[in-house]
Amino acid sequence: MKILFILIISLSIVLGSKNSQIDKETCNESDIVGYWLSPKDEISGRMSIVEIIKKDGKYFAYNVVFMDSLPANKDEHNQNFFLRDRDILGSVYIYNLERNTQNSYINGRYYDFNNGKVFHLKIKHNCDILTLIISIDNIGVLGSKKVYQHLSSDDVGFYIKDKFLHIDFSGVEN
Template sequence: MRLLITFALFLFAFAKAYSQDITGVWKTVDEESGIVKSHVEIFEKDGKYYGKVLKVLDPAAPDIPLCVNCDGNLKDAPIEGLVIINNLEEKGKVYKNGTVLDPENGKSYECKIWLNEDNPDLLMVRGYILFLYRTQTWLRLK
């Protein structure tokens, strides 16, 4: 009996260790041009999830891209290093109840994200206001 319980605990720990999650570095891609625009790191802190821009890759961006359309203390903040996803809570396979900032227009939106069920290397990122929403697909950087 103890052997069976030990084996079951081992399997659970193994499955948890190798299951895909949202943490890591993701490539954001412009849907129209197909150009990779940035690398964003999703990380967990105190039970909530955040996303920080590591690198802006958009060739049209200035050398030091700034959040010129942001308000308050984010006004003219460098986009690299900027936390654009805040306070997501894990609710099963979906992470929600947080916000996402669009550094191009300086607006924040309610946000939820989840892994594509068919391909865990695709992250679905949805920003929305009321019934209007837009979903982007981010690619896991390996």
């Protein structure tokens, strides 16, 4: 009886680890294109649903909808005076991000709507989690981290009824 019990436990551990290994492989093969929930902003206190898209081999992101019912703000801190009247929703703020390895993205830029400044950006992708490393230096030492959570299409569908948002690439450097 003990042998049968040990055999069943051993078999379930082996099968369980094999399934988790398959899930990790599937996860690592995916890229970051899709919808993500941003963390709560330190200054505005708002969270948003962000869409990451791929264009010409590079990755870009913009806010699709804020999680509260407040109206969208304008980009009033932009250093380019002509862009201060644009809506934050639909404006690209992560740009020129390149895939480095299966779960690493480099050479990106992060535009901060709170102060109008552009920072260096790296991203680490771990299944349903994106860790953004936003820094003033290219290495990523002097800065901060933000963690984004992946959203399923069902989750997004609740908040986004009509997707007719114009993606604004103005202010994005190549």
